Amino acid sequence: MxxxxxxFCPVAVASEIFAxxxxxxxxxxxxxxxxxxxxxxxxxxxxxxxxxxxxxxxxVAHGVIDSSGGEYRLxxxxxxxxxxxxxxxxxxARWTAPVRRDRLDAKLLTWDMRRRIAVDKLPEKRVTVRxxxxxxxxxxxxPKTYWLVMERPDxxxxxxxxxxxxxxxxxxxxxxxxxVWLGEIPIRQAIRDGAVNLxxxxxxxxxxxxxxLLSTLAAVPRPGEAIxxxxx
Amino acid sequence: MxxxxxxFCPVAVASEIFAxxxxxxxxxxxxxxxxxxxxxxxxxxxxxxxxxxxxxxxxVAHGVIDSSGGEYRLxxxxxxxxxxxxxxxxxxARWTAPVRRDRLDAKLLTWDMRRRIAVDKLPEKRVTVRxxxxxxxxxxxxPKTYWLVMERPDxxxxxxxxxxxxxxxxxxxxxxxxxVWLGEIPIRQAIRDGAVNLxxxxxxxxxxxxxxLLSTLAAVPRPGEAIxxxxx
DNA sequence: CGGTATCCACTACGATACTG
DNA sequence: CAGTATCGTAGTGGATACCG
Numbered sequence: 001m002x003x004x005x006x007x008f009c010p011v012a013v014a015s016e017i018f019a020x021x022x023x024x025x026x027x028x029x030x031x032x033x034x035x036x037x038x039x040x041x042x043x044x045x046x047x048x049x050x051x052x053x054x055x056x057x058x059x060v061a062h063g064v065i066d067s068s069g070g071e072y073r074l075x076x077x078x079x080x081x082x083x084x085x086x087x088x089x090x091x092x093a094r095w096t097a098p099v100r101r102d103r104l105d106a107k108l109l110t111w112d113m114r115r116r117i118a119v120d121k122l123p124e125k126r127v128t129v130r131x132x133x134x135x136x137x138x139x140x141x142x143p144k145t146y147w148l149v150m151e152r153p154d155x156x157x158x159x160x161x162x163x164x165x166x167x168x169x170x171x172x173x174x175x176x177x178x179x180v181w182l183g184e185i186p187i188r189q190a191i192r193d194g195a196v197n198l199x200x201x202x203x204x205x206x207x208x209x210x211x212x213l214l215s216t217l218a219a220v221p222r223p224g225e226a227i228x229x230x231x232x
Numbered sequence: 233m234x235x236x237x238x239x240f241c242p243v244a245v246a247s248e249i250f251a252x253x254x255x256x257x258x259x260x261x262x263x264x265x266x267x268x269x270x271x272x273x274x275x276x277x278x279x280x281x282x283x284x285x286x287x288x289x290x291x292v293a294h295g296v297i298d299s300s301g302g303e304y305r306l307x308x309x310x311x312x313x314x315x316x317x318x319x320x321x322x323x324x325a326r327w328t329a330p331v332r333r334d335r336l337d338a339k340l341l342t343w344d345m346r347r348r349i350a351v352d353k354l355p356e357k358r359v360t361v362r363x364x365x366x367x368x369x370x371x372x373x374x375p376k377t378y379w380l381v382m383e384r385p386d387x388x389x390x391x392x393x394x395x396x397x398x399x400x401x402x403x404x405x406x407x408x409x410x411x412v413w414l415g416e417i418p419i420r421q422a423i424r425d426g427a428v429n430l431x432x433x434x435x436x437x438x439x440x441x442x443x444x445l446l447s448t449l450a451a452v453p454r455p456g457e458a459i460x461x462x463x464x
Numbered sequence: 465c466g467g468t469a470t471c472c473a474c475t476a477c478g479a480t481a482c483t484g
Numbered sequence: 485c486a487g488t489a490t491c492g493t494a495g496t497g498g499a500t501a502c503c504g
C-alpha cells in the first residue's frame with residue numbers, strides 16, 4: 001500500500017483507499033449490485049479497462065472486495081465502505097446540481113433504470129417500453145433510443161430493436177428525465193410540462209410510473225424542502 | 233467546476249468535490265476546528281502551501297467552506313460533508329491498520345492532542361507535561377520532545393523548553409502512544425507493558441490519563457470487539 | 465501571516481491494439 | 485468475457501524563491 005498522506009489519522013488512511021480517482025464510483029456500482037467486470041464498466045463507462053483492472057486490484061489488496069470466479073463482491077469491510085459511498089451520494093443529492101450538459105448520459109441512465117424496476121408491480125405478460133430521448137447534447141455518442149423489455153422477473157435493456165410490440169413509448173427531454181430519476185421533479189409534473197410524453201397502450205401507460213422506481217437517492221430530503229413546502 | 237467523471241450520479245458529482253487528493257484530510261482539519269491557514273497546514277503538514285491554497289479555493293467554489301478575514305469556516309453544506317469525513321474516519325478506524333512506520337509523526341500527534349484535553353478536569357494551577365518519544369523512525373525530521381503547557385482554559389504546545397517546571401514526564405514509544413491515542417490499546421495497558429512511562433509529581437501523574445482525551449475516533453467499536461470480549 | 469510565481473519532473477492516465 | 489501490453493502526453497504537484 002503506497003502511503004500518500006503520511007498520517008496515522010484514520011481519515012487519511014481511509015482516504016488513501018477510498019478517495020482515489022474513480023474508486024467511489026466503482027464502489028457505487030458494486031453497492032448497486034454489479035459483480036462482473038463488464039457490468040461494472042457499464043456503470044463507469046468513461047474509465048479505461050486498464051485503469052478499472054488496476055483499481056479493482058487495489059480494492060482487493062485493501063480487503064474491500066473479493067474476487068473469485070470472475071466475480072467481484074464487497075467484503076464485510078466493503079459493505080461498510082459502501083455505506084460511506086451512500087452517505088456521500090446523499091450529500092451530493094442534497095448539495096450539488098448534478099444535471100448539467102456534460103454529465104448527461106442516456107446509456108448510463110437506462111442502465112441504472114434497468115435495476116430499479118418494481119418487478120412485483122409488472123403485469124403477468126411481457127412489457128416493452130421504448131425510450132426516445134431528445135435534448136441530447138451534440139457530440140454525444142450514445143444512442144438516443146432504448147428498449148426496456150420486462151418479463152417477470154427479468155428486465156433487459158436493449159440498444160437495438162428487440163422485435164417485440166412496444167407497449168409504452170416514452171419521449172422525453174434527457175435532462176428532464178434525469179431530474180425525474182434523481183427525484184428533483186415529480187414525473188407527473190414533467191409530463192404536465194411536456195418534458196416527458198407517454199404514449200401507447202392505455203393501461204400500460206397509466207401503470208408505467210408505478211413500475212419505474214427512481215434512483216435510490218431520489219428520496220433524499222433536500223435542504224430547502226421544509227421551506228419549499230411552506231411556500232407551496 | 234471541471235467535470236471528471238461525466239456522470240449525473242450524485243456519488244460521482246460529490247466525488248469530484250470530495251475525493252480529490254488531500255481534500256478529505258483538509259476537511260478533517262476544519263471539522264476538528266482549525267480556521268486559519270497556518271493552523272490547517274499544521275494538521276496537513278506534507279501538503280505544499282500552493283496546493284493547500286488551491287484546494288481551499290476549490291472548496292470555496294463548491295460552497296463547502298466560506299473564507300473571510302483570513303479565516304475558513306465550513307458552510308452548512310460543509311458541516312454535512314464533515315459528517316461524511318467522520319464516517320470515513322470511522323471506517324478507517326475499524327478496518328485499517330493506521331499505525332505504520334511511514335505514518336508515525338510525533339508533531340502531528342501532539343498537535344492533535346492539544347485539542348483533546350479535558351480542560352475542566354485540569355487542576356487550578358498551571359500544569360506542564362513533557363513528552364519524549366522513542367522508537368521514532370530514523371530520518372524523521374520532527375523533534376522527539378514536546379511540552380504541553382495547560383493553564384485553564386488554554387492549552388499550548390511547545391517545541392522548545394517553555395521554562396516552567398515539568399509536572400509530568402511522559403516517556404513513550406511513539407508507535408505505542410499513537411495506538412493509545414487511536415483507542416487500539418488502553419493507556420493503562422501500555423504503561424504496564426512499559427511502552428509508556430509516566431514520572432513526576434505523584435498527584436499529577438495519577439490524574440494525567442484523565443486529562444488526556446483520546447482521538448475522537450478512539451471510541452469507535454472495532455469489528456472483532458464482541459469476539460475479543462468473549463475470549464477475555 | 466498568508467499567500468504568489470515559476471519551473472520542472474514525474475506519473476498517472478488515455479488511446480489503441482492485442483490475447484487466452 | 486476479462487483482461488494485457490505499449491506508448492505518448494497532459495496535467496498535477498513538488499521545490500524554491502519572492503511578496504504585501
